[in-house]
Amino acid sequence: MSEQTREAGPVLTERPDGRDxxxxxxxxxxxxxxxxxxxxxxxxxxxxxxxxxxxxxxxxxxxxxxxxxxxxxxxxxxxxxxxxxxxxxxxxxxxxxxxxxxxxxxxxxxxxxxxxxxxxxxxxxxxxxxxxxxRLHGDVITDEVPARFDTARDRRGVAEAAVDALAALHAIDVREGPLAGYGRPEGYLERQVSRFAGLWGKVSRRELPLVGELAERLAATMPATQRHALVHGDFRLGNLMFGTGRRPEVAAVLDWELSTLGDPLADLGYLVATWSEASGGVPTTMELSPVTARPGFLDRAGLAERYERLTGADASRLGWYRALALWKSAVFSEAIYTRWLDGERPDDTTFAPGLEAGVPRLLEVAAEALAER
Missing domain, CATH: 3.30.200.20 (Phosphorylase Kinase; domain 1)
Known part of the structure; x- marks a missing residue:
């Protein structure tokens, strides 16, 4: 998870801080x-x-x-x-x-x-x-909207631009050209479920039976991949840099460490898993864009509808992909929690401690998403 910098820019220094x-x-x-x-x-x-x-x-x-x-x-x-x-x-x-x-x-x-x-x-x-x-100049939007976009119409435009950027990535030809051979797209979903199921015992010290139950349910109800495309792996509003112009436009997509070739609906599932809604109930720790609960922003269904219209994909099984994203997030969040328990995050006084309850909450919401029809 990262951003380049907001347009106003942070304060720089030449002095070391003796810690980082x-x-x-x-x-x-x-x-x-x-x-x-x-x-x-x-x-x-x-x-x-x-x-x-x-x-x-x-x-x-x-x-x-x-x-x-x-x-x-x-x-x-x-x-x-x-x-x-x-x-x-x-x-x-x-x-x-x-x-x-x-x-x-x-x-x-x-x-x-x-x-x-x-x-x-x-x-x-x-x-x-x-x-x-x-360095890119622009804004990464997570908990507030730049003044130039702060109308209901432009907030909707921010959401639409995010979906448009995702559709554009998934339209890149991965059979020929620079990305041919970048990853192994066949069996992508199977590998995701298998890999993260195996990680839990390595990153956790507690028993949460829902982790294994969800792994079994995800494997048993796995949808058929409609097509192969570039998968970003962490596609969310906070990984998009919006340009400095008056109209909301994505200048760059950031944070590519999890990218590969596979099922593009995994990216859409992750986007909606990190997207906040006004009536979304108790938020999970993965709802990393609280600003999207404000009036004007598309809701999760609206994101899916626009994506379907742009790509021709069938997103009727989006609940499964959202559940996959939430379940995976629970596993890597547990790794952060364990590192905190081991004293490896001494300055983290809010995020990692909150994962004691936050990881079980992610699993509960994943189970709810998997039951969606």
């Missing part, structure tokens, strides 16, 4: 927990690639609960650095090299993504691989 950011490798070695950013290492990396000159200014940005995102400024260059969390990392998770690669491929395909400036495959400088992309 260290000035030198020597300082980093003395810290009790490895920092996320080492300024002299980043400066050397920028020097090697001729990106700016002088000291590096930084600010942490985004709402990600796993990967870290920093805005960097050096001379006339502004870039966004993306890296995974502190090691140890789960297998295949937080793959920044894959995230950079798909954005390079998508730019070749003409998609709306950020420009990747440089990739560091060597984990030595920061402890994990990372990459830099050019």
């Amino acid at each position: 950011v260290a000035a030198t490798a020597e300082e980093a070695a003395r810290m009790p927990v490895p920092p996320l950013l080492v300024l002299d290492a980043v400066t050397a990396f920028l020097d090697e690639r001729g990106l700016g000159d002088g000291p590096v200014e930084w600010a942490r940005i985004g709402d990600g609960q796993s990967n870290a995102t920093f805005l960097l400024r050096r001379g006339g260059v502004e870039a966004v650095l993306r890296r995974g969390p502190r090691p140890p990392l789960p297998p295949s998770a937080h793959d920044m090299l894959r995230e950079a690669r798909i954005q390079l491929l998508l730019r070749d395909a003409g998609a709306s993504v950020a420009e990747v400036l440089a990739v560091c495959e060597d984990p030595e400088p920061l402890g994990v691989p990372f990459y830099l992309m050019r």
